Amino acid sequence: MDAWDVILSRRDVREFEPRPIADDDLDRILEAGRRSPSSQNWQPWTFVVVTGKAALGRLSGVWKGASHVRSSAATIALVAEPPGSAAGDERLHYDLGQATMSMMFAAAALGIGSGHSAVEDQDLARSVLRLGPEQRCYYLVVLGHPAQPLRPVRHPDRRPFDEVVRRVS
Numbered sequence: 001m002d003a004w005d006v007i008l009s010r011r012d013v014r015e016f017e018p019r020p021i022a023d024d025d026l027d028r029i030l031e032a033g034r035r036s037p038s039s040q041n042w043q044p045w046t047f048v049v050v051t052g053k054a055a056l057g058r059l060s061g062v063w064k065g066a067s068h069v070r071s072s073a074a075t076i077a078l079v080a081e082p083p084g085s086a087a088g089d090e091r092l093h094y095d096l097g098q099a100t101m102s103m104m105f106a107a108a109a110l111g112i113g114s115g116h117s118a119v120e121d122q123d124l125a126r127s128v129l130r131l132g133p134e135q136r137c138y139y140l141v142v143l144g145h146p147a148q149p150l151r152p153v154r155h156p157d158r159r160p161f162d163e164v165v166r167r168v169s
């Protein structure tokens with residue numbers, strides 16, 4: 001897939017085939033995250049990869065919208081130390097968003113489905129991911145071979161182009 005096909009085909013996938021992701025493919029997705037840009041190149045993240053069935057099952061309990069973690073082949077937890085300021089929080093969330101999309105696009109280019117999940121129960125996340133007390137799990141990137149293959153989405157559920165785009169000349 002070229003870059004434009006990847007952009008057209010990525011969608012949030014929540015149903016997966018029960019087969020693993022090849023190690024090389026998983027490493028490529030993680031490398032895409034590692035290469036993501038960040039504010040002043042501070043690279044605030046640690047990516048914790050979960051592949052074990054029991055751990056994925058437990059991790060699916062961190063938020064009511066995390067049930068797709070259970071059937072995923074792998075889930076990447078985006079972990080960082082809270083910066084301790086509103087400005088730092090803003091930078092962190094922007095940067096984690098960029099890393100998320102880099103990994104999702106890398107996955108889509110391999111035909112691998114990805115989905116987001118928020119994280120509410122930090123104690124559970126900390127226990128499953130074996131985090132230190134100073135670490136927080138901000139989001140999950142949920143991965144697996146999609147039950148329905150990725151194809152260009154013809155009619156995405158998005159606001160109209162002319163409503164979203166404003167031009168100034």
Ligand SMILES: Cc1cc2nc3c(=O)[nH]c(=O)nc-3n(C[C@H](O)[C@H](O)[C@H](O)COP(=O)(O)O)c2cc1C
Pocket residue numbers: 010011012013014063065066115116117118119156157
């Ligand atoms: C910050 C953020 C948090 C999200 N949290 C969840 C979540 O907890 N569970 C979930 O199933 N999807 C979650 N999503 C996925 C969105 O619901 C999804 O991107 C949106 O519905 C568009 O889906 P589409 O790209 O397949 O059209 C999240 C997306 C973002 C950007």
